[in-house]
Each structure stands twice: as C-alpha cells, then as structure tokens.
Amino acid sequence: MDGDRTQDAGRSRVLVVAPDKFRGSLTAPEVVAAVTPAAEELGWQVRGMPFCDGGEGMLDAFGGATRTSTVTGPHGRPVQAAWRLGDDGTAVIESAQASGLALAGGAAANDPVRATSRGTGELVAEAVRAGARTVIVGLGGSATTDGGRDAVAAVLERLDGRTPLGLGVDVVAACDVTTVLTDAARVFGPQKGADPEQVEELTARLERVQAEYLDVFGERLAAAGVDLPTMPGGGAAGGLGAGLVALGGRLAPGFDVVAQHVGLEAALEGADAVLTGEGALDEQSFRGKVVGGVASAAARHGIPVVVLVGTVRPGTPVGQVGRVSAVDLSARFGAHASWHRTAECLARATREQLLRL
Numbered sequence: 001m002d003g004d005r006t007q008d009a010g011r012s013r014v015l016v017v018a019p020d021k022f023r024g025s026l027t028a029p030e031v032v033a034a035v036t037p038a039a040e041e042l043g044w045q046v047r048g049m050p051f052c053d054g055g056e057g058m059l060d061a062f063g064g065a066t067r068t069s070t071v072t073g074p075h076g077r078p079v080q081a082a083w084r085l086g087d088d089g090t091a092v093i094e095s096a097q098a099s100g101l102a103l104a105g106g107a108a109a110n111d112p113v114r115a116t117s118r119g120t121g122e123l124v125a126e127a128v129r130a131g132a133r134t135v136i137v138g139l140g141g142s143a144t145t146d147g148g149r150d151a152v153a154a155v156l157e158r159l160d161g162r163t164p165l166g167l168g169v170d171v172v173a174a175c176d177v178t179t180v181l182t183d184a185a186r187v188f189g190p191q192k193g194a195d196p197e198q199v200e201e202l203t204a205r206l207e208r209v210q211a212e213y214l215d216v217f218g219e220r221l222a223a224a225g226v227d228l229p230t231m232p233g234g235g236a237a238g239g240l241g242a243g244l245v246a247l248g249g250r251l252a253p254g255f256d257v258v259a260q261h262v263g264l265e266a267a268l269e270g271a272d273a274v275l276t277g278e279g280a281l282d283e284q285s286f287r288g289k290v291v292g293g294v295a296s297a298a299a300r301h302g303i304p305v306v307v308l309v310g311t312v313r314p315g316t317p318v319g320q321v322g323r324v325s326a327v328d329l330s331a332r333f334g335a336h337a338s339w340h341r342t343a344e345c346l347a348r349a350t351r352e353q354l355l356r357l
Helices: 028-041 058-062 095-099 118-129 149-158 181-192 196-223 236-246 254-262 264-268 290-300 329-333 335-340 342-354
Strands: 014-017 045-048 066-072 078-085 090-094 134-138 170-175 250-253 273-281 305-312 324-328
Touching: 014 028, 014 264, 028 045, 028 058, 028 273, 028 342, 058 078, 058 090, 058 134, 058 254, 066 118, 078 095, 078 118, 090 095, 090 118, 095 118, 095 134, 095 236, 118 134, 118 149, 118 236, 149 236, 170 236, 170 254, 181 196, 181 236, 196 236, 236 250, 250 254, 254 264, 254 290, 264 290, 273 290, 273 342, 290 305, 305 329, 305 335, 305 342, 324 329, 324 342, 329 335, 329 342, 335 342
Parallel strands: 014 045, 014 273, 090 134, 134 170, 170 250, 273 305, 305 324
Antiparallel strands: 066 078, 078 090
C-alpha cells in the first residue's frame, strides 16, 4: 500500500467494490461477482455493494424481495414490471421497468409522442396500497416525454383521488440530471427517437403540462417552496420528475439516495482501496454519476481508487478526483474481449491493479 496507509499486522486489506452496471454487458451485481474472487485470491477482504445513480439498477443496489406487477407499458400494452418492498416499508421502483425505452424497442421503434409514463404511476400507487411508507422511484432509461402527466393521472385514479403525500407516504424521485421540465424534449427527445418536429411538439406539450401542474398543485408547491419551472431535475424521465414533485414528492440525487441506503461512508471506514467502474467513462462520470461519487467519497477518506471501464471517452478528466487509476478494458484487452468477455477482463484487470497497491 501507499506509505501513508500502514497495514495492521495480520490484517487482511479491505477492498470496497462499488461499481455501476456495464450497460449491455454486466449488471452491477455481476461486476461485483466478477471482481470479488480475483481480489480474494490475493488476500483482500471484499465489501461489495452494487451501485447506481438513480436510473436502471436501483433494484440491484437496494436488494430485497422482488415483486412483479402487470402495468401499462410505454407503448400502452401490458408489461411485467419488477419492484421491491422491504421490511422497513421502503419500496423501490425503476421507471425503466414500466416505462422504459428498452420496453418500447429502443429509439428506432419508440413512438416518442405517444409513449406513456402511466405504468410508473401504477407502480407507485400499488406500492402505496401495499403499505409502503417511502417510495423511491429511479428516474432513468424512460421512453417517455409526457411530463409525467399519465403517471400522475394513474396515481390519483388508483388512490381514489388522494396523493401519496396525503396518505403519509414519502415519494423520493431519484435522478442524475438537472434538466428542467420544459427542456426535457430538447435535451432527451432525440435519444428517444424524436425528430426535430416532434421535439417542438413535445416541448409545447410539456409547457401545457407545466401550466396544468401549476393550476392544480400550485398552492401546495408554493407552500413547499418549489418553483416548478426552474426546478433542476424536473425534466428527468421526460418530465416524470416534475410530475412526482407535483404530487407532493421530492427530487434527490440518485447517487446520494443509494449511498445512504448501502452505507457507503461506513463501508469506507478502515478500507485500504476502492474499486468502481462503468461501461463508458466520460466527463459526465464525474458529475453526479457513480464513478465520480464513489471517487469523491474515497478521496475524503484518503483512499486510492481503481476505476475499471469498458472504454474511456477522449478528453475525460480521469485524475481530477483524489488518487484515481483508470483502466480502459478495451485498450488493455481489445474491444471485442471487453464487450463479450467483460467478466474475464474485469478479473484480470483487478488482479493487475491490486498487485500494484
């Protein structure tokens, strides 16, 4: 280890493994599973915690029993959506499970104008009816740009006109973007298959939805000190963030929500190194995403960080947070291997990096 971190005699070195998913290759738990044996073979004690920043992967990060509900998919047809309800009364929902772009067949198959967030609202209502006292909604990977209006309608319908807040339930919308409601179409619409004309159509609709929210919920929003038009994150999941806030929920950085639940700060106590990673490292990785959040937390504890990624985008400021060593798997093992044999590459890179510490 570094000279300023002295190993106690006879004590196994501790490695905190806190990765995001490698989209298209491995889930975050699968990354932990790939890395752990390699570290343990070298005598490290592993504290594994799959991570996410508020989008897909919330269920993996929180753990617990999985439930499945039939809800309205983004295309209007029924889909099976997984969600969780813990013994502590905390429900975890991913908007991607009910209203996701993947469910719609990707951007090429998606109808960005008709795509609906109704299914996510149905899940929120079901969680409330099942006894949840806190409902965490991961906003990410959605096909929708309806301002969350369909989700809001579904919640009110299924709760007989009542809101979760009115029933004493705390709704937390976990997101990793700062886009405001009326900018959602311009920022995210093209990723969801919207052409320029549709972007303008969707923007006009978001402006109408915002006016509706202010008309119906404006008094409560004002009392809570919420300025919906300027609220960062309102445009998350095509405006679903604003819809959940209109119902009385609140927005929170996804990374912080997960970090608090898994106990990242406590896990870092006494740790000798941290390993994190994701599929592609870019400038955004250090702005509210998993890699940047984990690296910043480790820096506060003076712990070195190993970042394993499928690829590093040009111009990425890898060394801007703490003591970070980044390994580009595609550069080290080849693009084909990093994509198709990701677990093997992760294990090999883990051994190489830990032997240097």
